[in-house]
Amino acid sequence: MRIIWLITATLVLVAPGLVAHAADDPKAVKSEDGKYLDKEGNPTFNVAADGTVDWYTYSGFRRYHSECHVCHGPDGMGSTYAPALKDSLKTMSYGDFLGVVASGRKNVNTAQESVMPAFGDNPNVACYMDDLYVYLRARAHDAVGRVRPPKREDKPDAYTQAEAACMGTK
DSSP, X not given: OHHHHHHHHHHHHHHHHHHHHHTTOOOOOEEETTEEEOTTSOEEOOBOTTSEEOHHHHHHHXXXXXXXXXXXXXXXXXXXXXXXXXXXXXXXXHHHHHHHHHHOEXXXXXXXXXXXXXXXXXXXXXXXXXXXXXXXXXXXXXXXXXXXXXXXOOOOHHHHHHHHHHHTOO
């Protein structure tokens, strides 16, 4: 019990700095096997001057519209019962995003109760969490618009291999 208290206390003290810093600078500083990373090592988007998006942003758009838009609205704009993820990703850290998507969240107050179901066991979401994060981060920073990106980079070989491993295919 003491270890749980220590972890919780540490997160409460450290997390505000992480959350505020997490979305401050989404600029890609390096690429590893087609995945762009910011200076903190978090996945991020890369949009070329001609509008070509990286594969993760493109895939994230597709995954978002197949799994998330029903509750969170078109293009992350929110709905009457789920928040605008376009706004949430302005301050939400990568770790917090993964935790909420995998484990879910329940918010209860006197005015309403909202529940985000856990998607950690759904391979159509769990295998693509980075894609979703990258797309929503791009939306949060107005790097991509509300429509399907017209141009995209090719799907990296490393992505194809990771996807097959996660989905249990060869």
